[in-house]
Amino acid sequence: MSADQAIGSALRKIMAALPAAHRPDADLAGHRVLIDPGRWRGGSQAAAPDLRVFQEAVFTDRRLKLRYRHGRDKRVRSYTLDPYGLVNKAGVWYLIADHRAEPALFRADRALSATVADEPVRRRDGLELADVWDTLRRGIDDIPTPVSVTGSVRREILGRFLRVHQADLAEPTSADPSPATAARPDRIRIDMRFRSLGAAEALLMFGTDAEVLAPGELREALARKAAETVTLYATGQAD
Template identity: 70%
Template sequence: MRSDRLLSIMLLLQTRGQLPASDLADRLEVSVRTIMRDVEALSAAGVPVYTVRGPQGGIALLPGYRTDVTGLTADESRAVLLSGTAHADLGLGQALGSALRKVMAALPAPHRPEADLASRRILIDPVRWRGTPGPDRPAPDLAAFQQAVLADRRLRLRYRHGRDNRVHSYTLDPYGLVNKAGVWYLVADHDGEPRLFRTDRALSATVLTQPARRRDGLELTDVWQALRRRIDDIPAPLAVTARIRNEILAKFLRIHEADLTAPTPTDSPPETEDEPGWTTVELRFRSLLAAEALLAFGPDAEVLTPDDLRQALARKAAATAGLYTPRQDT
């Protein structure tokens, strides 16, 4: 709606200062001509907006034209901005962008830089890695990580690797923190190369006095996207066919969405006459060990193929059942 766009223009100018018309057009997904018409409408309505011609020109508000609200602390301001980062996955990206512009404009001026910095240094990604279970450790202490990220300081990290359980020490240049489906990761450069560290594997984290030496022109989102693609592109060669009881299908799909080879409807799952109450799904895992996570669903999920996975699950189920057989009194 035009009224919402006019408000968005005013709030963008209020929080960002002078902006080129082309920049406003890109942010609001309209043409430059539309932006200029909107600027005329704002001026006619009494908003002190003006244009500056030339290569360094743009659109701006008269100095001092601002709206502040009080009552938000610096921590509350950061929380407001971070609370929105998880909602783009719900198809609310455009509405969220408009809402955050309004929130940023309404924040007390002293808190805006901190809130903006937090929104650029901390990301929420709700989709689980393919074939990877959820967090299996207590939530880590993020105080040192957050301090290094928000204060632009280097970080000394003692870290236990999951692949071989070895401990290494690193001096890192952090870009930010990412919450990936409940697991916190530090995105940082080590010797100028991008790396990813699970915070719950850190044995110690010490903030150093030296400023972070990040590569020029790169933000957390840039480095995170590159690292995420590198991991997502690892092939998953193990094809698995399973049938899932419909009562737990929605829960199963939430956990194994990234492992599906094709979307499966949850509102009216397909059933066959010989298997009423069950839905067949096709999945891919990176290894037999990763696929053994399906055993967590007990009798509500049955692997149909491959046979070696069925046998591995049968052995594990038998070993587990053996732990709970009645003890003989002696």
Template identity: 70%
Template sequence: MRSDRLLSIMLLLQTHGRLPAGTLAERLEVSVRTVMRDVEALSSAGVPVYTVRGPHGGIALLPGFRTDVTGLTADEARALFVLMSGRAHDELGLGRAIGSALRKLMAALPAAHRPGADLASRRVLIDPVRWRGGPAQPAPDLAVLQEAVFGDRRLRVRYRHGGDSRPRSYTLDPYGLVNKAGVWYLVADHRGEPKLFRADRVSSAEVADQPVRRRDGLELAGLWDTLRRRVDDVPTPVPVTVGVRRDVLDRFLRVHQADLAPTAGVNGFGGVDGFGGDGERVSVELRFRSLDAAGALLAFGPDVEVLEPVELRHALARRAAETAALYAARPLSGRPASRRGPGR
């Protein structure tokens, strides 16, 4: 609708200052001619908008002009008040600020939209944290990461990768922070290449004196999409069915949370929904990137039995037999594993 587009032009100019007509056209997905007609309509309606010619020209509002949000539709107002759970805001130190901001926004809404917005905030809650995610591990240097991100400074971190026992040192050029399923990630360039760093694996962080060196034309959303696809765009996963002893089921689900098949779920009473099985073992459906990746199931020993596919059963049996043969063929000699002190 044209009224929505006119409001969008005012809000864009209010937020970014002078903008070229081509930039506005690209943002609004219309032609430059349509933008210029809209600018004329705004001017006729009394909005202090003007154009500047030349290579550094564009469209702008007179300094000091502000508009409110009374142009919001009912659906747009409700969308703003569909709340995320407060955990992400709290971790950013914005727990109180989000409540204050929403109260101010509510006061600025047209009276007709306030009941619907209030109802949306009380009837819809989005909690991005997965089931059985375990207790949240705080990111001790999240404040430092924010300081670098918002201050446009380089960042020095000590970071431990998933398979490493010791942290490594990096100097990064941060683009921003992303909260994915309750986990914070830092998106940053390292030596000109985009990388993803889990905030809870940062053992220490320090804001550097040098200004950030971001590559031109790149924004957080685009880089995140690229990095996310590197994780998501993998070959078709291998379906695996395992039988898990009931007394280790909770621990198994925590360890292999990311490998659970999409059909698996957890019901509201703490039981497992979507997993079959009777008696001592419970059947669990998993997805692995490859048969080699499924080898991690051996860590549970006899508490977890692979039921399908048959080739994985054979592969794990061979690996277990090779391990047993290694220990049988090379028994420890000399000092025992545990020693008593002198005189005992």
């Protein structure tokens, strides 16, 4: 499916699920729903969430009560939010809202429960969804990526590797990527950028199918983690 087709499909789903009173108002939908096809670095795919409660709050201009599990620390928190709208970022749906008059975004698939409140929404004057989204997006896009990583990946698993790390590439991979070395035509050279060495340690999930060539400190960190894993499983089953 092309990017244009994906955008059209997402918009059709949103329009079909709108409250009946708002369904004919395409202009309102344009102010409440945005599609951004670009994927964030390290972004992951998400299961299709149930957006009905979010849509009701967004299109009826009411506040939203949300119980939400955060991705980083897994803690569950409760919020009262003032929604601006919904954004589909490369297939992942986000609710864009103010929390205590400060902009915030919430992945829809991490919502544990959501309830539309009787109170009218309290958006900041003069701001639209596009304005708030631009502020939040730039805050994430502008985080520096200080760690440059060079690696090699087995040609047979390149597609699977890119599904996970496409957004971490320093530059796009060509349709016919070059081998890592003349001696290893079965492996592809990959140049990547990560926010930290810890973030780059995710490469270990590919085992020997992906090898870090540089920097040396990342190779050492991955070697330690691999050795710890071997030790853990070599000691036998836990009691």
